[in-house]
Amino acid sequence: MRLRPLEAGDLDVALVxxxxxxxxxxxxxxxxxxxxxxxxxxxxxxxxDGTLAGHCRLLxxxxxxxxxxxxxxxxxxxxxxxxxxxxxxxxAMMREAVTVGLARGDGLSVLYPSTTRLYRxxxxxxxxxxxxxxxxxxxxxxxxxxxxxxxxxxxxxxIRDCHTAFAATLSGAAxxxxxxxxxxxxxxxxxxxxxxxxxxxxxAYALVEHEPIPGSWQHTLRLTDWAATTPRGLAALAxxxxxxxTFARDVVLVDVAPPRWAAVLGEQxxxxxxxxxxxxxxxxxPVAIAHRGFPAGLGLAVTLRVDDDALPSGPWRLEVxxxxxxxxxxxxxxxxxxxxxxxxxxxxxxxxxxLASLGLLRGPGEALALLDAAFAGPPPVMLDFF
Amino acid sequence: MDLAxxxxxxxHLYGERDAERGLARTFAWFTEECGxxxxxxxxxxxxxxxxxxxxxxxxxxxxxxxxxxxxxxAARRYAEGCPRCAAAPCACRR
Numbered sequence: 001m002r003l004r005p006l007e008a009g010d011l012d013v014a015l016v017x018x019x020x021x022x023x024x025x026x027x028x029x030x031x032x033x034x035x036x037x038x039x040x041x042x043x044x045x046x047x048x049d050g051t052l053a054g055h056c057r058l059l060x061x062x063x064x065x066x067x068x069x070x071x072x073x074x075x076x077x078x079x080x081x082x083x084x085x086x087x088x089x090x091x092a093m094m095r096e097a098v099t100v101g102l103a104r105g106d107g108l109s110v111l112y113p114s115t116t117r118l119y120r121x122x123x124x125x126x127x128x129x130x131x132x133x134x135x136x137x138x139x140x141x142x143x144x145x146x147x148x149x150x151x152x153x154x155x156x157x158x159i160r161d162c163h164t165a166f167a168a169t170l171s172g173a174a175x176x177x178x179x180x181x182x183x184x185x186x187x188x189x190x191x192x193x194x195x196x197x198x199x200x201x202x203x204a205y206a207l208v209e210h211e212p213i214p215g216s217w218q219h220t221l222r223l224t225d226w227a228a229t230t231p232r233g234l235a236a237l238a239x240x241x242x243x244x245x246t247f248a249r250d251v252v253l254v255d256v257a258p259p260r261w262a263a264v265l266g267e268q269x270x271x272x273x274x275x276x277x278x279x280x281x282x283x284x285x286p287v288a289i290a291h292r293g294f295p296a297g298l299g300l301a302v303t304l305r306v307d308d309d310a311l312p313s314g315p316w317r318l319e320v321x322x323x324x325x326x327x328x329x330x331x332x333x334x335x336x337x338x339x340x341x342x343x344x345x346x347x348x349x350x351x352x353x354x355l356a357s358l359g360l361l362r363g364p365g366e367a368l369a370l371l372d373a374a375f376a377g378p379p380p381v382m383l384d385f386f
Numbered sequence: 387m388d389l390a391x392x393x394x395x396x397x398h399l400y401g402e403r404d405a406e407r408g409l410a411r412t413f414a415w416f417t418e419e420c421g422x423x424x425x426x427x428x429x430x431x432x433x434x435x436x437x438x439x440x441x442x443x444x445x446x447x448x449x450x451x452x453x454x455x456x457x458x459x460a461a462r463r464y465a466e467g468c469p470r471c472a473a474a475p476c477a478c479r480r
Contacts, residue, residue: 003421005414007407041414096421103420 001089003096006043006055011035013052014043014079021079036179044100046093054080054089058097059386062175063110064168065347066293066323066377069175073101073283075111076386094122098283098310107288108346109281110174112385119279123308123339125360127280127347128172128380133259134252134273137221140242141266144235147206150190154200159192162202166227170256172278172347172380180384184225193236204233206240213249223253225383228260238264256381278382280343282306286327288346289318295377296323300370304363305333306342320374335363335371345371347380389447390458396447404448412452416445 006014014034019026037043037057045055061074075097080089101109113119116126150159160181167173189208195201207225221244228234238261241251252273255261262270282288285306299321305314315333319326335352337345341360344350352371355361361368387395404412419442426434450457467474 004418005411007411039408039411041408041410041412044414044418099421099424100417103417103424 001046001048001053001092001096003044003046003093003100005041006038006045006052008038010043010045010052010055011038014038014045014055017052017055017079017081018077020081022077044093044097046089046096048084048089053084053087054078054093056093056097058100059177060104060106061110061177061386063108063347063382064173064175065171065291065380066295067168068291068293069168070107070288070291070346071105073097073104073106073109074174074386075109078114090118091122094119095310098123098281101283102311105287106283107285107291108343109283110278112276112278116277116279119281120340122281123310123342124279124281125340125343126277127343127349128278128382129257129275130254130278130382130385131257131259131275132252132273133255133261133270134250135241135261135265135270137241137248137251138245139265139267139269140238140245140251141264142239142242142245144239145193145232147191147193147204147236147240150192150205155190155192155202156185158200158202159190159205159207162192162205162229163225163227165229167383170381170383171377172349173383174386176384180386187224191240193233195230202233203230204228204236206237210248216249218247218249221248221251223251226253234260234264254383257379276385280347280349282308282339282342282346283311285311285314285316285342289325289327292325292346294320294323294325294374298323298373300374302335302367302370302374303330303333304335304337304367304371306337306339308339308342310339318371318374325374334367335361337361345375348375348377349380351375388458389461390456392443393447393451393457396444397451400444400448401451404452409449409452412445412449416442416449419445 015026015031018024024030042057042059043055044058045052056078057076059074059076061072062069063072078090184207187207187209191206192202193204195203205227206223209222209224211220211222213219226237228237259270301317301319303315303317315330316327317330338360341355345352345355352361352368356368423438423442426438447457463469468476468478471478
């Protein structure tokens with residue numbers, strides 16, 4: 001069995017596998033998107049005796065951790081058609097994907113699991129969330145600055161800059177790829193708040209969709225994408241949402257956890273309506289550590305090793321100083337991590353002490369406390385699904 | 387065979403097909419071959435290693451060709467010594 005990039009001649013098989021795996025009807029848009037992803041080298045298939053037993057999408061990604069972008073192998077759309085199920089095709093694909101990620105120099109692999117068990121067996125573990133919230137539009141307060149329609153030619157690059165400034169402050173958010181930006185660019189309604197102190201810069205934006213409610217004269221206001229880099233920006237977004245109180249029943253949006261919007265609403269009206277866990281797995285750990293940001297002003301050193309058959313696993317000395325980290329070879333290790341501990345530790349989803357209490361890591365209390373401090377940060381979240 | 391001749395041979399053998407494949411997918415194949423090299427180095431025998439080093443070199447040459455890079459010229463970066471300290475052998479502190 002061999003995981004290889006799909007070729008143009010594999011397109012039809014891939015489309016059949018998408019249809020039979022995900023229940024997606026084949027249409028022109030799907031075919032075009034698949035063709036484009038294939039041409040971009042994102043689609044990889046497991047070949048077995050000349051047959052494509054399944055395929056998946058391996059995206060060259062990056063995620064913000066500690067204010068810096070860590071190169072990642074993002075895995076999506078893993079399709080194994082019914083006739084190839086039950087033989088370990090998905091597991092084999094993911095084992096090979098680890099090798100691909102290592103060869104590419106990716107620090108971590110990130111995915112949204114369709115099933116936790118499969119990925120957990122292979123070293124991925126829950127490492128963050130994506131949470132959707134709903135708030136009745138009429139309860140959102142309205143005394144704030146007003147957004148304007150973002151239709152100027154300079155608004156789109158300013159929106160992208162605003163998103164990047166916002167996402168970089170979050171832990172786990174993906175560095176947004178062009179395919180997602182193209183989807184968002186197709187939305188008809190953009191609203192922005194100018195930064196009066198910096199011409200051409202925005203303090204907030206919202207890309208919105210209006211979703212009819214069947215049998216009702218009202219609609220749902222969907223903030224499909226938004227960002228606010230200042231308190232004034234967040235207040236403006238709340239004002240914008242509240243101004244829809246007549247015709248929009250609810251406003252739905254993705255926010256961090258705990259949600260920032262809760263800080264500008266009067267009561268506890270923001271309900272989490274759906275959440276997805278995402279998982280991460282360590283790949284090239286010296287790369288992950290070198291690219292990740294660490295708390296400024298913190299200086300420490302801990303020795304560790306990872307029990308991971310698939311990867312170089314130490315022992316290493318982790319040194320953190322001046323907001324940066326480095327992993328270098330060491331003669332021994334105080335802390336031993338299972339492969340599954342790496343993802344949640346590196347994203348800050350679980351502290352070393354918590355991972356120890358879950359049996360995923362072990363070491364002396366003093367070393368665990370140092371790791372707790374090194375990887376402390378906001379709860380990791382993603383804003384986009386892939 | 388020197389590097390320039392090797393790159394020309396790869397262009398002759400696969401240039402047209404690889405150009406159709408495009409840079410992104412050629413790079414994907416290059417990483418696939420690096421994965422095979424990793425298996426050959428750590429888990430394979432001498433024959434496996436010889437084959438996989440050859441395959442990685444072939445995809446590297448193809449990648450360089452598509453990216454408009456002359457591999458022989460790229461190699462000259464190391465011709466006089468270490469590119470960072472200029473010494474041969476390298477005298478950089480580890």
